[in-house]
Amino acid sequence: MPLHTDRGYESQLGQLRAHLLEMGGLVEDQIAQAIRCLTERDRALAGVTIERDHTVNRLDVEIDDLSLKLLALHQPAARDLRLITTALKITTDLERIGDLATHIAERAVELASEPPFTPCVDIPAMASLASSMVHRSLDAFVREDVELALGVCSSDDEIDKLHAELFRNLLTIMGKDPRSISSTMRQLFISKYLERIGDHATNIAEMVIFMVKGRSIRHLDTVPREL
Amino acid sequence: MTRGSYRRRMLVERIMFGATIMAAAGTLSVLFFLLGYLAYQGGSSLSLSFFTHLPTPVGESGGGMANAIVGSMKLLVCGALVGIPVGFLGGIYLAEYGRGPVASSVRFAADVLNGVPSIVLGVTVYGLVVLPMGHFSTVAGGVALGLIMIPVTLRATEEFLRLVPDSLREASLALGAPQWVTIVRVVIPAGLRGIVAGILLSLARVSGETAPLLFTAFSNRYWSTGWLNPTASLPVMIFTYAIAPYDDWHRQAWAAALTLLALVLGANVLARVVLRRGIALGRAS
Amino acid sequence: MEVSPSTTPAFDARVKIAVRGLNVHYGDNHALTDVSLDIPECRVTALIGPSGCGKSTFLRCLNRMNDHIRGVRIEGSITIDGEDCYGADVGPVVLRRRVGMVFQKSNPFPKSIFENVAFGPRIHGVRDTVALREVVERSLRQSALWEEVEDRLGSSALDLSGGQQQRLCIARALAVEPEVLLMDEPASALDPIATAKIEELIQELKRDYTIVIVTHNMQQAARVSDYTAYFYLGQLIEFGSTDLLFTNPSRRETEDYITGRFG
Numbered sequence: 001m002p003l004h005t006d007r008g009y010e011s012q013l014g015q016l017r018a019h020l021l022e023m024g025g026l027v028e029d030q031i032a033q034a035i036r037c038l039t040e041r042d043r044a045l046a047g048v049t050i051e052r053d054h055t056v057n058r059l060d061v062e063i064d065d066l067s068l069k070l071l072a073l074h075q076p077a078a079r080d081l082r083l084i085t086t087a088l089k090i091t092t093d094l095e096r097i098g099d100l101a102t103h104i105a106e107r108a109v110e111l112a113s114e115p116p117f118t119p120c121v122d123i124p125a126m127a128s129l130a131s132s133m134v135h136r137s138l139d140a141f142v143r144e145d146v147e148l149a150l151g152v153c154s155s156d157d158e159i160d161k162l163h164a165e166l167f168r169n170l171l172t173i174m175g176k177d178p179r180s181i182s183s184t185m186r187q188l189f190i191s192k193y194l195e196r197i198g199d200h201a202t203n204i205a206e207m208v209i210f211m212v213k214g215r216s217i218r219h220l221d222t223v224p225r226e227l
Numbered sequence: 228m229t230r231g232s233y234r235r236r237m238l239v240e241r242i243m244f245g246a247t248i249m250a251a252a253g254t255l256s257v258l259f260f261l262l263g264y265l266a267y268q269g270g271s272s273l274s275l276s277f278f279t280h281l282p283t284p285v286g287e288s289g290g291g292m293a294n295a296i297v298g299s300m301k302l303l304v305c306g307a308l309v310g311i312p313v314g315f316l317g318g319i320y321l322a323e324y325g326r327g328p329v330a331s332s333v334r335f336a337a338d339v340l341n342g343v344p345s346i347v348l349g350v351t352v353y354g355l356v357v358l359p360m361g362h363f364s365t366v367a368g369g370v371a372l373g374l375i376m377i378p379v380t381l382r383a384t385e386e387f388l389r390l391v392p393d394s395l396r397e398a399s400l401a402l403g404a405p406q407w408v409t410i411v412r413v414v415i416p417a418g419l420r421g422i423v424a425g426i427l428l429s430l431a432r433v434s435g436e437t438a439p440l441l442f443t444a445f446s447n448r449y450w451s452t453g454w455l456n457p458t459a460s461l462p463v464m465i466f467t468y469a470i471a472p473y474d475d476w477h478r479q480a481w482a483a484a485l486t487l488l489a490l491v492l493g494a495n496v497l498a499r500v501v502l503r504r505g506i507a508l509g510r511a512s
Numbered sequence: 513m514e515v516s517p518s519t520t521p522a523f524d525a526r527v528k529i530a531v532r533g534l535n536v537h538y539g540d541n542h543a544l545t546d547v548s549l550d551i552p553e554c555r556v557t558a559l560i561g562p563s564g565c566g567k568s569t570f571l572r573c574l575n576r577m578n579d580h581i582r583g584v585r586i587e588g589s590i591t592i593d594g595e596d597c598y599g600a601d602v603g604p605v606v607l608r609r610r611v612g613m614v615f616q617k618s619n620p621f622p623k624s625i626f627e628n629v630a631f632g633p634r635i636h637g638v639r640d641t642v643a644l645r646e647v648v649e650r651s652l653r654q655s656a657l658w659e660e661v662e663d664r665l666g667s668s669a670l671d672l673s674g675g676q677q678q679r680l681c682i683a684r685a686l687a688v689e690p691e692v693l694l695m696d697e698p699a700s701a702l703d704p705i706a707t708a709k710i711e712e713l714i715q716e717l718k719r720d721y722t723i724v725i726v727t728h729n730m731q732q733a734a735r736v737s738d739y740t741a742y743f744y745l746g747q748l749i750e751f752g753s754t755d756l757l758f759t760n761p762s763r764r765e766t767e768d769y770i771t772g773r774f775g
Contacts, residue, residue: 001764002773009772075731077758077770214760326582394619398681401577401615402632402688403608412635417622 009074016066016087017142023059023094024138026052030101031134031197035127038108038190046105056098063091079211086211090141093200093207097134100193100200107186107193114183122166123187126194129159133201140208152205153217159198166191262488269485272478282448282459288475292483294450298365298458299434302444305369305454306433310376311426317377318384318422323410341378348374349439357443363457368444372433379432383425387418424498431494435487437462461487521739521753528553528692528722529574534588536569538581543569547588547748549741551692556714556723558737558754560730562769565743567726571694574724575611576604592692609636612685616697618677620669620684625661628669628680632688647687655683656713675706682713686721693717695725699732711736730770734758742766 004010030052037045067084070076076084133155140149167188174184206218280291317337321330352371357363391414399409415422444458446467451458461483468480529551536544544566551557559567572578573590576597590597597607620628629648630638638644648665652658657679661672669680678698685693695714699707714723714736727733733740734754741751742765750757750766761767768774 002768004772005774006772074772077730077734078761078767080771081759392619394615394617395621397577397615398619398621398684399631400580400604401575401608401613402635402684403605404635405605408635412631413621 006074009070012066012070013080013083016063016070016084019059019063019066020087020090020094021138021142023056023063023091024134024141026056026059027094027098027101028131028134028138030056030098031104031127031131034101034104034108035124035131037105038111038127039124041108041112043109043112046109049105050102053098053102056095060091060095063087078214082211082214086141086207089207090204093203097197097200100197104190104193107190111183111186122162122169123190123194126159126162126166126191129155129162130194130197130201133159133198134204137201137204137208140205141211144208144212146209146212149205149208149212153202156198156202159195163191163195265481265485265488268478268481269483269488272482273485274482277479277482281450282464285473290475290479292459292461292464292479292486294447295459295461295464295483296486298444298447298451299460299462301365301451301454301458302368302372302440302460303430303434305365306372306376307426307430309370309373310429310433311380313373314377314380314429315384315422315426317381318388319410319415321381321385322388323406323414337378337381340374341382344438345371345375345436346438346441349442352439353442360455362455363443363445365444365451365454365456365458368440368458368460369454371439371443372436375433375436375439376429379429380426383429384418384422387421387425388414390421391417420501420504424502427494427498427501431491431498434490434494435462437466441466521751521756523550523552523555523739525552525555527551528592529724530589530591530594531570531573532589534570534573534590535586536566536573536578537585539583543746544573545746547743549748549751551722551724552739553722554718554720555738556718556725556736558733558740559724559726559743560728560733560740560769561743561749562774563728564745566746567741567743568696569746570743571696571724571726574692574694575608575613577613579604609688610690611692611694612688612690613694613696614678614681614685614698617701618674618681620672620677620680622668622670624666625669625672625680626665629683629687632684636688648683651683651687652680654686654717655679656709656716657683673706675702675709678702678706678710679713682710682717686717690721692722692724695723697727698725700728707732742769744769 004013030049033045033049033052036042037049067088070084074080133152136148136155137152139145140152170184170188170191174181203218206216210216210218274291276289277291278296279293280289281294282292283290317333321333324330325333349371352367352374356367356370360367395413395417396409399413400406404412440460440463444460444463446463447457447459465480465483465487468476468483471477527550531547531549531551534544534547535542547566547570549570559570561567569578573586574597578584578586586598592607592610596602621631623631626648629651630644633644633647638647649658649662652661657676660676661680669677672680678701682693682698699710702710711732714725717723718738725733725737727736737754739752740754740757742749742757742761742763744765750761750763752762757766758770761770
């Protein structure tokens with residue numbers, strides 16, 4: 001594809017992409033650290049995760065400003081317009097993912113101060129799936145890969161199922177042993193957060209599809225096989 | 228730049244400037260001298276009788292050139308009737324329709340006609356009109372003057388019609404006007420002031436033509452009635468009186484010269500006024 | 513290049529002008545190649561594209577203004593309401609009563625405001641002064657100029673400002689009661705406020721007239737039109753509804769142009 005004749009505009013669009021990827025990278029790190037925090041019971045890591053959030057929030061604001069400027073000054077159309085509106089929406093999802101990772105870290109800290117327990121097997125599995133969904137959705141954005149994005153949308157069903165199963169298991173455990181309620185509840189929250197991360201990653205993937213194809217599949221009951 | 232060379236350049240600048248001023252002054256002073264001389268010589272000879280009396284027999288004083296003045300007017304009217312329609316319509320053709328070899332030939336013919344000496348035109352009209360009629364006449368004089376007017380009028384019409392911007396023609400055509408309507412109702416009205424100015428100038432030019440009139444309208448010491456009789460005219464009278472040995476006639480010749488000059492000057496000023504009023508209409512937006 | 517079914521939009525209106533296989537040559541220059549297009553009734557259709565792409569040539573074919581250019585050769589068919597515009601029995605004079613035109617640089621006649629607007633009806637035979645005055649008032653109201661000039665209809669049209677002159681030219685075109693109004697970059701010589709007034713006017717006029725507008729200002733095309741056609745190097749590249757063309761065009765060439773990727 002040829003470059004924009006206006007080189008300044010071209011470079012600003014590049015900047016927008018770069019900011020988004022930087023934000024995505026930070027958020028992915030946050031998720032990874034939050035999970036390690038949980039499995040290794042490392043309180044120090046939690047602090048780092050929470051610190052990261054400030055950078056993520058700053059990037060959120062910068063991307064909003066840059067997008068607004070591009071809209072006002074350049075009257076973008078077609079693919080450029082879809083890129084910018086996608087950027088605006090993705091930052092919201094990324095920023096929420098960052099917040100959720102922070103919450104996971106906080107719950108992990110709380111769990112670390114309690115006696116060790118057998119964590120549910122499912123949580124690391126959910127965590128790795130959620131992390132993979134975020135990673136793939138950002139890859140789809142960079143590569144403008146609709147197939148990859150559709151894959152993320154299907155993964156959402158899987159993560160929802162995992163969460164439902166975990167919910168039932170945790171309820172059973174709570175019923176059997178009331179002393180375990182506080183740790184169980186915390187694990188339930190973590191599961192919920194991971195499921196929400198999956199939802200946000202799916203949003204990102206849907207926006208990528210809109211950006212590439214110009215068609216929105218958001219809020220459709222079934223994901224179309226072909227676009 | 229060093230001070231020395233700067234001063235040298237300024238000196239040259241001032242010398243050249245002075246030389247230009249003097250040349251302009253010289254030219255203008257020659258012009259004003261001529262006009263002044265004419266005015267002085269003619270003014271002292273102007274009198275009411277000059278404008279109202281007929282020429283008197285040799286030796287008698289109190290004669291005038293009333294018949295020559297009227298004769299010149301009649302000749303101009305006749306010439307205008309011949310020259311203006313042909314020139315005007317020809318100019319329209321060249322400006323609006325003329326493309327290709329036909330138009331180029333018409334333009335060439337007009338330029339040639341413009342360059343033909345007026346005496347040659349006079350002799351031609353003598354052969355074509357005077358001989359068949361058997362006598363000199365106002366009509367013949369008018370035809371000769373008309374022929375001289377044709378190329379001037381044609382060129383003026385063509386030039387001023389070309390000055391009318393094409394955007395006006397397009398606007399008219401886009402409204403569904405056929406081409407001739409566009410020409411008559413848009414182009415000509417827009418270019419009219421220039422055309423009128425051109426016609427006034429061509430009238431001014433032929434009013435002083437002498438040579439062709441010698442063979443066509445000839446002269447007349449009395450009132451010329453109708454259009455088929457020879458007529459006196461100011462230029463011919465100047466010619467006749469100036470080379471005669473009578474002082475009184477010389478004075479009358481000066482008066483006639485001044486009158487002609489006033490006519491030409493008047494026509495030029497009028498032409499300018501007409502043109503300027505045309506430009507003054509409407510401000511630039 | 514035929515307009516393929518996937519790029520012809522489904523109109524929510526009748527087809528007013530149908531163009532099929534239009535080819536225009538100026539001497540050796542092949543200005544338009546195989547253009548086929550439908551212009552919908554009572555909508556605004558914009559023609560966009562870089563300089564020299566043929567959009568003005570196309571526009572001028574619709575009212576046969578190209579007939580006046582020496583060495584022009586026009587092939588193909590253009591029909592209005594099914595009637596052939598280039599038929600042997602249809603002269604350009606008759607056609608131009610139905611298809612009016614407004615030009616890039618306003619070109620009022622050096623006459624009074626009244627005479628300018630009355631020119632069209634006059635040459636088509638209207639003599640009655642009362643009828644003429646009615647036509648003039650109606651046309652000036654339609655072009656949103658009446659209130660500014662009603663007390664000086666006898667003054668020279670050249671005394672008006674640029675924006676007013678252009679609205680006067682629109683009134684003049686409307687006075688002959690055309691069905692179609694062609695506008696060749698009507699606001700390109702005007703300041704933003706005058707431009708906005710003209711664009712507003714176009715939105716009102718489209719209730720009664722079919723409008724085809726050529727513009728090199730893409731944002732104007734986006735603001736003003738219902739359908740947009742993109743021309744490039746004498747060919748019609750894409751034709752579709754404006755909102756779709758500017759958010760998700762079908763052709764890569766169209767997208768490159770509207771996003772400023774001129775290569």
